[in-house]
Amino acid sequence: MKKFLALSLILMLGLVIAACGEREQPDMQMMWFSDGIEGEVMEDMLERYREETGVWIELFEIGWDDYETRLGTMVDGDDAPDLIRTTEGVMNNFKEHFVSLDGVYDEAGFTNIFYNDDNEPIGLPMDVTANGLYVNLELLDAHEVEYPVHDGENWIFNGEERVWTWTEFVTEMEKLVGAEGVTYPGTYDPQGHRFMPMIYQQGIKIWDEPFVSTNLTSDEAVAALTLLQDFYHGDLVDDAPIANWNPGGAPSNFETGMYGFHMSGNWFASDYATLDFDWTVAPMPTGETGVRATLLGGKSMSAMQGENVDMALDFITWLAEPANHDEFNNGVPFLSGRIGAEIDFGELEGPYQVFQDEINATPAEYAADWLQMTQVVGIYPIINDMVQDVADPDGLTPLEALEKAEQAIMDSLEDN
């Protein structure tokens, strides 16, 4: 018994000493979220950066659902990360906590740069994102669903040089309702962000006058939201992801191979590369005006206020170098925020060409319009509520939901 006690005591003492021992600390911390394999690619780059400069940057991942909450807690606790992967929404909500990147990199070489209120860049654009439409080719072909195909020069649909309209899209996808091997014709990410291109596709901007008045209650916007409501109420789209607010539900649905389409964005392409059925990205339909539009976005690298600002800016300068920047986007692969970057998409070349085509086809004024929209504090919860309100069978009419969203935007502008 005595021996046992003595051994236990030694073991406990050893554990206490080990616990008190100094652990080697990283020089900086980087906060990150991943949709696919981009975290692993960045880890490899950080390893190389350490070998080259001796600076150890530790990457820690937080799930997207908790990302802003955790960042808020860290900022409040004066424990903000030195570097962080950001979206427009994150940069907007925390903009006073980011370090200005004015002069840190050549802005002329990048696109989709987010600025603070003093018109200084606060993020190095890393990858560009675009909304897009994934389609399950096996299911569509099996049920003779027509979709636009690219002949090398143009999109061809119904023998004409054009993409499809939403009306034609609905007609085609309805062939899947109740068909064998089909759970639902489609699945839609529940985020309001995925719906917003539909407004632009009606041929209007969201802002009537930036930060003063919107076109959200116009006939075109109502038509766009009515279309989405009909998808949910008409069983064209599985309402489970939005009903139970499960953003992961839509990609999980598509991965079963029993859904004809998934309205989402390019960030899922690398994940879908391993699916065991044929899929591709089809151009999103247009409104009756024939206007094509996607929602441009992107992820950036930002530095936060703190003790290691100089080291963090050094890293961003290093990351902005073409070879390093391209290493990241080639590693995933992603559409690059660096103008003129050549990315090898490998087997994902086809789908990414479609995403790039969507971006090229989007009028520049719509891209600028959306960038201004992302500067409204709390815009994402506002538009999420809007789509949830119309998807709800006992919810609001499209006009009511749009009026509510418009009011919330105006309130946010007034409060902030």
Place this chain on the structure above:
Amino acid sequence: MAKKEQTFKWYVLKQKLVPYLFMLPNLIIFGLFIITPAIMGIYFSLTSFRGLGDTPTFVWFDNYRDIFTDADFLAAMWNTVRLVAVTLPIVFYVSLGLAVIISKELRARGLYRAIYYWPVMISFIVVGLIWQWIFHDTRGYLNGLLTTIGNWRIWETALFELPLLNRIDIGPVRTLRSPTFAWWGVVFLFTWSRAGYYMIMFVAALLSIPPALYEAGELDGANRWQKFIYITYPSLKPARLMVFILAAMEIFKIFPHIVQFTGGGPFDATMFQVQYIYEEAFTYRNLGSASAMSVVMIFMVMIFTGTVLLLSRRGGEE
């Protein structure tokens, strides 16, 4: 003599001081982690605090005025009251029933106790996850089973040619996508995960009832039901009160189960007060408003608990 007096005074002082010294560590923890945040919460509820290093600005009672005109908050509050009203009696009587059954001399009584108590040991998140796997509309085990049975159609074979069964079309049902199913699913999930906990409290109380009372009852010719009504049930009064209040408070605060099970959906059908407050604070970043909602909730729970205690005292000794 003086020494004796000093010793006596010291003894009295010790008698008064020592209990407080024992209580001190807990009081410090309680003060730091319960009382201080509660006071801070009341303070924030009077401000427009948004977090993120924001400086709180006094708006006094504006937050309280706004939340009572917020239809979504009122809906979440009403939903919570309904949940308490429905779930509380169910949990109460299920746990009491289980306790009565497993207090009997049964074979493998310990095994039954373990089985009924087992869900209590599972974390709330995992409870939500388990039942989500079972009830998920498209990937759930329940609908998978119904689909299999539907495809199987054994009654269409020559062996089971039953006209009534042939008319039954068995297949997937709307589960978590149905507001009614999801809401009752929450009632079931809470009962399943917590009844075992309250059962143990009832079992402890049941075992402390003197057997002499039952022997006296038997001598008076009481049957099983009469013994339960006139001896067991009144003897359980302190335990009943405790279970009633603890379970009510737990249902008022229901949150982690729901986040995993339904996410508050479908379309807010299972959106209860705590989740609403959480989203107001951390999704919409209105910490001032969320604090006001929390204060309202505390008052609701206090009024409920106070009323229960008052009614139980009025009833006197049964």
